[in-house]
Amino acid sequence: MLLAELEIHHSRPVQPTRRIALGHMVLPVDPAPGFGGLLLGAIIAQHLDGVDDDYVPDVHRLIDEIATGHRVVQPRLRHRFQLDRHGLSHSTHRLIGDGDDISFDFATTGTDLAQVLGAIYAVERLALEHRRLIVPVLQKAARWRGPIGASMIAYLAGSQTTTLAALADPSGWAMQMLGFELGAEKPSKRLVTKAFRARMRDVHPDHGGAEIDAAKAMSDLAEARRILG
Template identity: 45%
Template sequence: MIVAELEVFHSRPVAPTRRVAIGHAQLPMDPPPGYGAVLLSAIAATFAPMLVPELADDYTKLLRQIDRGQRIAQPRLRHRFQQDRIGLTRSTHRLMVEGPRLRFRIDKGTGTPEQFLLAVAYACAPMAVADRAAAIAAINVGVAWRGALDGRFVSRVLGGSTHAAMPALAMSDPVGWAMRILGIETDAKVSKVAVQRRFRERLRDAHPDHGAKNDGAAERIADLAEARRILLA
């Protein structure tokens, strides 16, 4: 299932003029930072390491200007941003939910790093102020990231509040996810005492010292700890 998508239209590398435009943008930001910001951050993480060093400062400045809602002078990163998509090539980046996990589909296609990074930045411009700030913060995380687009990356974008293998449901419905992890009926009203009791019971069942399998134990225990944190917050 597609939970976030950004369609980018761009000139071909051999074209005499360098242009970029945005097509369909499905970038949900609720609950913050939302699937939208996670996708934008992943695109930035993919292409920022390929950006030529002399353009890096201009990109940082562009993000700051968009965050502040300022007028953006053209061109940026040697490209012009436009609304017209005629004659441009399309690339599509997606964030998918596959089972309980998030999967990125980053289309490297024929576009350049500059074009995709510009699209990520300009996609934030129409957002509400708070959403735009959250998206820009996520993009900055992506720009600085060096590594795979795995659970650790998602956790970093989300501020480190969830463990490396965080399921997609924990983003879309954190309370519901937490109750399922602890084995609590989702329509039940539970006290903090009950949450602590269920946490201890599930922790004992998940711990290798009590007969649970070593394989995946760390993730199960991290899930339980995060579920408790959510319900006690």
């Protein structure tokens, strides 16, 4: 299942000019960072290591400028943004869901810098209120040095779980995890704590819970309590 997608059109590496345009975009960002924000962050984390060290401070500066809503003067890092995609090659990046698992598919044909700039340009297409929520995710992604996988997703999302349902609707997932009716009024902190303790007893191996699943279940319950708390 396609969760997010970004198509970046760019000059071929052998061409002397450096141009970028955006193609097809599926970037849901609500609730933030959303699957779109995770994909944009992953593109930066995947490709920033391949960017010349001299340009990296400018990448961070550009990300910060995007959050202000001010127009940034062209060209950016020697690349010019345009609407026309004629004559440009393209790279396509996707976030894919499979059951409860999510993974990235990077089909890169251009330079690393073109991919990073394409992700930043895509943030500019978002409404300002969303932009301000996504920019911190991009800055976190730019500092990431680990593998592009579940640990990075949790880091970018600020979550202890990376299940599809939890990332798509954190509050709804947390309500269901703790046994509250989906769509009901948000429970009080006292009720959340009571439900958390009851569910923890249910899943703990000492009380008959399956030992092989206990660690994940307890981690998910703790994350559900954090979300509702």
